[in-house]
Every structure is written in structure tokens, then in C-alpha cells.
Amino acid sequence: MVTYLDNNATTRTDPEVLAAMLPYLSELYGNPSSMHSFGGQVGAAIEAAREQVASLLGAEATEIIFNSCGSEGNNTAIHAALAAQPEKRHIVTTAVEHPAILAVCKHLEKRGYTVTYLSVDGRGELDLMELEAAMTGGTALVTTMYANNETGVIFPVEKIGAIAKAYGATFHVDAVQAVGKVPIDLATSTIDLLTLSGHKLHAPKGIGVLYVRKGFRFRPFLLGGHQERGRRAGTHNVPAIVALGKAAELAQINLAHTKREAELRDMLECGLLATIPDTVVNGGGAPRLPNTTNIGFKYIEGEAILFMLNREGICASSGSACTSGSLDPSHVLTAMGLPYTILHGSIRFSLSRYTTEAEIRQVLTVMPEIVERLRAMSPFNNDQAEWLQERDVALAT
Amino acid sequence: MDEPRQRTPSPSTHPPPTHPPAYPPTHPPAPHPPLTPETAMWDYSEKVLELFYNPINQGTIDDSAEPDVAVVYGEVGSIACGDALRLHLKIQQSTDSILDARFQTFGCTSAIASSSALTEIIKGKTLDQALHITNQDIADFLGGLPEAKMHCSVMGQEALEAAIYKYRGIEVEHHEDDEGTLVCACYGITEKKIRRAIAENDLTTVEQVTNYVKAGGGCGSCLANIEDLIVDAQESAETVRAAAELAVAREQRSQEAAAPTPLTNLQKITLIQQVIDEEVRPILIADGGDVSLHDVEGDRVLVKLQGACGSCASSTETLKYAIEAKLQRRVLPTLTVEAI
Numbered sequence: 001m002v003t004y005l006d007n008n009a010t011t012r013t014d015p016e017v018l019a020a021m022l023p024y025l026s027e028l029y030g031n032p033s034s035m036h037s038f039g040g041q042v043g044a045a046i047e048a049a050r051e052q053v054a055s056l057l058g059a060e061a062t063e064i065i066f067n068s069c070g071s072e073g074n075n076t077a078i079h080a081a082l083a084a085q086p087e088k089r090h091i092v093t094t095a096v097e098h099p100a101i102l103a104v105c106k107h108l109e110k111r112g113y114t115v116t117y118l119s120v121d122g123r124g125e126l127d128l129m130e131l132e133a134a135m136t137g138g139t140a141l142v143t144t145m146y147a148n149n150e151t152g153v154i155f156p157v158e159k160i161g162a163i164a165k166a167y168g169a170t171f172h173v174d175a176v177q178a179v180g181k182v183p184i185d186l187a188t189s190t191i192d193l194l195t196l197s198g199h200k201l202h203a204p205k206g207i208g209v210l211y212v213r214k215g216f217r218f219r220p221f222l223l224g225g226h227q228e229r230g231r232r233a234g235t236h237n238v239p240a241i242v243a244l245g246k247a248a249e250l251a252q253i254n255l256a257h258t259k260r261e262a263e264l265r266d267m268l269e270c271g272l273l274a275t276i277p278d279t280v281v282n283g284g285g286a287p288r289l290p291n292t293t294n295i296g297f298k299y300i301e302g303e304a305i306l307f308m309l310n311r312e313g314i315c316a317s318s319g320s321a322c323t324s325g326s327l328d329p330s331h332v333l334t335a336m337g338l339p340y341t342i343l344h345g346s347i348r349f350s351l352s353r354y355t356t357e358a359e360i361r362q363v364l365t366v367m368p369e370i371v372e373r374l375r376a377m378s379p380f381n382n383d384q385a386e387w388l389q390e391r392d393v394a395l396a397t
Numbered sequence: 398m399d400e401p402r403q404r405t406p407s408p409s410t411h412p413p414p415t416h417p418p419a420y421p422p423t424h425p426p427a428p429h430p431p432l433t434p435e436t437a438m439w440d441y442s443e444k445v446l447e448l449f450y451n452p453i454n455q456g457t458i459d460d461s462a463e464p465d466v467a468v469v470y471g472e473v474g475s476i477a478c479g480d481a482l483r484l485h486l487k488i489q490q491s492t493d494s495i496l497d498a499r500f501q502t503f504g505c506t507s508a509i510a511s512s513s514a515l516t517e518i519i520k521g522k523t524l525d526q527a528l529h530i531t532n533q534d535i536a537d538f539l540g541g542l543p544e545a546k547m548h549c550s551v552m553g554q555e556a557l558e559a560a561i562y563k564y565r566g567i568e569v570e571h572h573e574d575d576e577g578t579l580v581c582a583c584y585g586i587t588e589k590k591i592r593r594a595i596a597e598n599d600l601t602t603v604e605q606v607t608n609y610v611k612a613g614g615g616c617g618s619c620l621a622n623i624e625d626l627i628v629d630a631q632e633s634a635e636t637v638r639a640a641a642e643l644a645v646a647r648e649q650r651s652q653e654a655a656a657p658t659p660l661t662n663l664q665k666i667t668l669i670q671q672v673i674d675e676e677v678r679p680i681l682i683a684d685g686g687d688v689s690l691h692d693v694e695g696d697r698v699l700v701k702l703q704g705a706c707g708s709c710a711s712s713t714e715t716l717k718y719a720i721e722a723k724l725q726r727r728v729l730p731t732l733t734v735e736a737i
Contacts, residue, residue: 002429015426301479303505307449313432321479322505328615329479340476344503354426377455377509379483379501380476387483392476 003359008350014202021243049245056248058185070176071100073195073210076221081141081170083219088140094118095335124153124283135167146178150332151283152292161190180251203247207240262290271364291351296342300374308370442540445510454516458485471560480504484556507546515553583615
């Protein structure tokens, strides 16, 4: 049995979604850009999918641009925002964004742009005063997440947007983790640009959307084709677009049931905290996505925990350095100022509508023994352990 | 910029979903295929996974009251770095050998497996033997490690060194120490440590250095310096190789120079006569005997024993050991001596 609790990494394709896309992988293989009706019927399916996605977001169909993924959406949004106001050379973002934002900002710094990286507190929350202080008349773009992929902490996007608008800046939101988990209504929003990714809401990988508010002076990132009204060149990935449309429709229905996901998440969280000492919820005090919990198991290392879980058929993820493939722990948890005793032992469990109570109970059953075994091996077993320094155990202020 | 607008989506634009809300999903998905550790992100060997899931020798060793036994531990890493190892040794003082080894490790799968492997490798070894163990020995014992995890084996070797040095009262290098130039400020890695890793493991790229000792894995500002150290090491190795080749060539030349040039017959006879007169005859005369050179035929030296030597029972020994051995040593190794 496999217990999949890594849904912020990717989700399984819903069977209804798969059924919807299959014809477009077989008999309905026409190119929607063709003039004949064999392609035309495929074009109609794309427009239907566009409506479905627009409906989920409270947007208009013409505001939806299909692309390949969240990373493309984020890259496109930043470049489009800067192209819309080329005289402005300042960007505001946060220290906890996805690399598809941070890497672009770092690159732009080398190209002469100034970037402000807003800090977060120990709960993973922004200080709007810091945002206000960072804004200038030269700020071209404010780009923030809707919700953090590691902690699930939700940012107050409308308040952020209001500040951005007050300074004439474009407001982009990376909503990859939020779409399908929290209601989003762009009809009355301050958001100009919004990124989503299909595989986070039970569509397949390789399909995403950039929402561009009507009236925004958008310049394309990918050139060389008339697709998407000339705003994103490239032959339409028809099966995936149809799939995303269906996934958006199902997500809209299932928004009513995210409360159940939150209950299961809370059951997991409370159970782990009750049975395992020296355990903390990272970002627990802030508003969070209903499906996400990030738990720090002190004094042990995350990759080792994951391999122990893996043997039990449980899939999760960790922000530890050893897991990352680099040598640094999660930039999100680091920005929160978490002590090293927590940083390296953080595990993210992220649920979906397929998660069952039995799966949660399984985790609650195996986790105490896993933690106990690894702590028995660790030279650190409490905050007073010799060989620990104050900085290792103290929360950053 | 445009003002945010108020807009109500039209029903015709957004047809409501046709499905009744249902939970759990009405179309259960297909079951997952089974998980195997071998297909996880890191390609760990069976031995690594075996020692991770069932580690041998984890724990501590209590101070012993036994005579002739010392308990000591060495530690490397830190919780800040993401891995740390405290290695405990029980040492028999009279034989300088490791009776028992235990580990406490904060770290990932490969760190735990490397620690366990190390304790197995060193048990029963003398301290000097243990000091010859390299991180590659640990990795080999495990059936290999992913390159990005080689620093776990390095940590094992360093902890072993730290414990033995501590036992012997030798000062060891700590990351915080300023022994040698600090190259990587993020991980506190000194030039000395990097040079050692390069030399012991034949590292040729910056990425390998990062994998083995973590240097360069942080902000990246030291990458160029690491590259310089690699180039320097390669040049040094080249210099050593060139010097070795030169030394060999010189040795060959000197041997050739020292090698005696073949003697002419006249030189050979003259030299034989000289040795007999100066080094052999005085000894024989002292015993009432004597010898004279009769002829030289190739390598055959024909002599005539005289006086007491002519009638001596040990004349054969006189020929072989007193005369022939001396002539072979002083003139030519192939000479034989015969009495006429």
C-alpha cells in the first residue's frame, strides 16, 4: 500500500480528467490552428477548457493563457510586468518564493534591476509595513505567492495588491499551490497576473495557465506563433489543456470539501504533536492551506525520516539539506529563522481529496517509532545537549 | 496602471459544474505501484540501506574501569551543517588496538550507513592501521555512495582521526580553528582540508570537491578558489611526477656512469696482480705461505700456491675464500681461481 502525502509536489491525475483527455491522445488529434473542421473541433475543446479554468478563477475566458507549467508562467509574468513599465527598475518579492521567481529576480539584479526581498517572521508571515516601506514610484512589480508550497502559509494577497496598486506597480501572484485549495475570485481582485499549474490540481504535468487581467499591456515571452491570441507561441498541448479544463471543473466542485482535508490534516498534526515530544508545526500559527502541514522533528534529519517513511510506503518531503540535493536547508524555513534543531528535521505532509483517514492513522502509527529510532542514534537529544550552541536551538528574532 | 475592476462573471460565460458535490471522489483511482527504496531519489546500494535500516554498533561506550582499557570519542560536523558524527572507541592500551567502536550520528541515510560501516571496519585494528583507513575504504565497504553523498564517508574518516588524535593527545584541526586559510566560509572548510580531499581522492572538478567536503556548496563565492586549489594540486602532482621521472633518469645515468667499463686484458691482469700482491700475499706470507700469478685465461685466474700453502689441507679454501672472493669483489665478479 502506498500512502501519498506529497500532493504539493504533484497530484495524481483524476480518473475523470484522464478520461476527458484520452480522445485527444487518440482519434481527436487535429491541430486547433488548422482551418478544417477536424482541427476546428479540437479548437472548440480548447475554448471549453478555457471557460472551465476561467470559471474556477472568476475570470473571463480571454484572460486565460495556456502554457506549459508554473515556472513558465512565473518567468513570463515577471518579464511582462517589466516590459509594461520599462522605465521602472525595482521589483518587490519575498524571501520565501519558489525558485522560478527568485532565480529570475537574481538574474535581473545582474541586469541592473533592484530587488527587495521581503522577510517573513517565525510563523512565515509577511510584515505589510515592510512592504509599504519598500515601495517607491519606481517599483514596476510586486510578485508574491498566494500560499507557500512548504508551509502552506497564506499571504494576504488583496492587502498586498492594494499597496502595489497605490504605487502603480503591477501585481503578480504565484498561485500554483492555492488554486483548487482555496476559493479565488479574480473578478474583483487587485491581481494583474496569476500563475497556476495543472499537475497541482489533479491534471497531468506539462500544462499551466497565466491569467492576464483584461486591459493589461501584455508582451509575450514566447514568440513565433499566433496561438493564444499571439500571447504565447507554440502548438497547443491539446490533451493537457482539455485535462486542465476538466481538473478545474472538478476542483471547483471539490472546494466544498477542502474542510475535510483540513480535518484530516489537523488529525495528523495533533496526533503527531501528542505522541512525539520535541515536535513543532512550522507556520502553524498563520492562516494555511487546508491540505498542508510542515512539522519539525527536533534533533534528527529529514532525509533519514523520509527513507524510513518510504519503507512503510509513505511519501512525504523534507526541507533538509540532505534532501535538497544542494547543501542548504530550505530557504523558506531558513527565512523563518527556525533553529537548526528544527530546520533539518522538517517534514512536509500535503494531502489531497484522495487522502483517507486510514492513511493518516498509518502515519500516526509508524511515525513515533521512526522518530524514536533516529533520535536514539543522534548525538543531540535535547536543547541542552553538549555540542549544541545557542544559535542551534534559538529562534531568530 | 489600470485600476482593479468590479466584474460579475456572467452565467453564460461560466456554466456551473454539472457534477453533484461528492466526497470521497466517486471515481477511485487505480492503486499505486509498490514503492522500493532503490527507486528513491538517491541511488543507494543494498549495503547502505541495510546498514541504515539495521545499523550495527549505534550508541555510546561508557567509561571503563577495566585495567588496560581507555574509552575516547571523536566528533565532527555540527547540527548547523546538517550532519554530525560522534565516534566512540574502546582501546586496549597495551596493544594500541580498538576493542569496540560505536557511533552517534545526526544525518541522512548515507551518514548513518557510513558511520555504521566505519565501526565495523575498525574493530580489532590497531590505531596505526585505523589511521590508514580512507573515506574511500568506507565507501567501498558500502558498495559505493552517490557522489553527492561522499562527504558522509569523509565525515567518518575525520571522526576516526579525531578520536585517535584525542586519545594520543594530539591537537586536531577543527572547522572553527584558523589552521590554514579558510576557503569556504559557509561551511568552515579550510584549504588544508580541501587539498587533502583532492589528493586522497584524485578530485578533478569543483563539483567533486563540494560532494566530498561540502566546500563551495553554500554561497558559491569560493568556487574560483577551489578551482585554483585543484589546478594547483594538478600542477603539484605534475611536478612530483616530473621530478620522479627526472630522479629515475638521473639514477639510471649515475648507475651507467658507475658501472665499470669492461677491462682490457692488460688492465684485468694488472689489477689481478695488484690485488694479489697488496691484499692476498701479505696474509699468506704471515702464515708461512705465498702465492704467485701464473696466467689469466678469460675469467680463469691460474695461480701457484707456494710455501706452507702448497702443502696445506685447506688450500682449496684458501683459493676459494681468500683469493677468489677477493678478486671477484675487487676486480670482476665472474673470476674463478685455480691452482696449478
